[in-house]
Amino acid sequence: MQPDLPPLLRFDNLTLGYERHPAIHHLSAAIPAGALVAVIGPNGAGKSTLLKGVAGELRPIGGHIHLPEFGRKGIAYMPQRSEMDHSFPVSVFDMVAMGLWHELGPFSGLSRAQRDRVGHALEAVSLAGFERRPIGSLSGGQLQRARFARLILQDAPVILLDEPFAAIDTRTVDDLMHLMLHWHGEGRTILTVVHDYNQVRQHFPTSLLLARELVAFGPTAAVLTDAHLARARHLSEAFDDNAPECHVEEAA
Numbered sequence: 001m002q003p004d005l006p007p008l009l010r011f012d013n014l015t016l017g018y019e020r021h022p023a024i025h026h027l028s029a030a031i032p033a034g035a036l037v038a039v040i041g042p043n044g045a046g047k048s049t050l051l052k053g054v055a056g057e058l059r060p061i062g063g064h065i066h067l068p069e070f071g072r073k074g075i076a077y078m079p080q081r082s083e084m085d086h087s088f089p090v091s092v093f094d095m096v097a098m099g100l101w102h103e104l105g106p107f108s109g110l111s112r113a114q115r116d117r118v119g120h121a122l123e124a125v126s127l128a129g130f131e132r133r134p135i136g137s138l139s140g141g142q143l144q145r146a147r148f149a150r151l152i153l154q155d156a157p158v159i160l161l162d163e164p165f166a167a168i169d170t171r172t173v174d175d176l177m178h179l180m181l182h183w184h185g186e187g188r189t190i191l192t193v194v195h196d197y198n199q200v201r202q203h204f205p206t207s208l209l210l211a212r213e214l215v216a217f218g219p220t221a222a223v224l225t226d227a228h229l230a231r232a233r234h235l236s237e238a239f240d241d242n243a244p245e246c247h248v249e250e251a252a
């Protein structure tokens with residue numbers, strides 16, 4: 001963590017959920033600019049929900065998400081992989097080029113320079129030569145590489161990654177982890193949902209442990225303790241999915 005920097009993103013007594021049933025409640029935390037944060041917790045803890053809230057896919061039921069000055073246009077969000085990613089009928093080139101959407105007009109094609117940038121992004125994830133392949137023909141690891149290439153082109157100061165390293169081969173995990181650490185080195189702020197605590201200990205300076213509420217947030221070694229993990233398990237098991245919105249008064 002870099003506590004002397006002003007926070008870039010702040011959650012203030014934040015409650016997020018679905019049809020007014022909270023999935024995360026009363027979360028307060030401040031994410032410093034440039035932080036690399038592992039968002040961790042048991043299944044169903046609310047990790048994906050938090051990223052959806054920051055990305056603007058869910059409106060808070062209560063509390064606030066204070067965004068950076070540049071707003072959501074500076075936030076790139078990579079959701080979990082879904083079947084739809086694979087069945088979408090486009091070539092690898094076109095899928096990766098979608099990362100440039102923010103630079104393109106409604107009917108404009110790609111300039112020569114933009115086509116070159118797509119080529120470089122594909123090279124950076126070792127997919128040069130795959131340009132014309134339909135994405136449906138890619139392996140899971142290759143598809144994840146293509147999704148990272150699209151993120152390279154988005155060039156966002158804030159990056160949200162939901163389980164980017166799940167169910168892919170170790171070589172691809174290593175390559176994509178390297179890319180993510182490179183983005184961190186460039187000063188981007190990154191929130192990544194991760195399940196593998198060894199990866200978290202090894203690569204993430206900061207962790208946010210969720211179990212429907214905040215269990216711990218700070219330097220990874222201080223968050224990933226047996227006591228915190230036991231509390232997270234307990235809170236998750238005790239949570240009622242159909243609970244109505246609760247009203248906790250903020251401390252005066």
Ligand SMILES: Nc1ncnc2c1ncn2[C@@H]1O[C@H](COP(=O)(O)OP(=O)(O)OP(=O)(O)O)[C@@H](O)[C@H]1O
Pocket residue numbers: 018023041042043044045046047048049050241
């Ligand atoms: N679209 C939805 N509609 C209703 N409830 C949902 C929806 N998406 C998630 N939930 C519920 O919200 C809670 C938190 O889910 P979420 O996916 O955020 O957890 P998670 O920590 O990312 O879990 P996992 O590690 O299993 O991916 C769960 O009880 C889940 O069933």
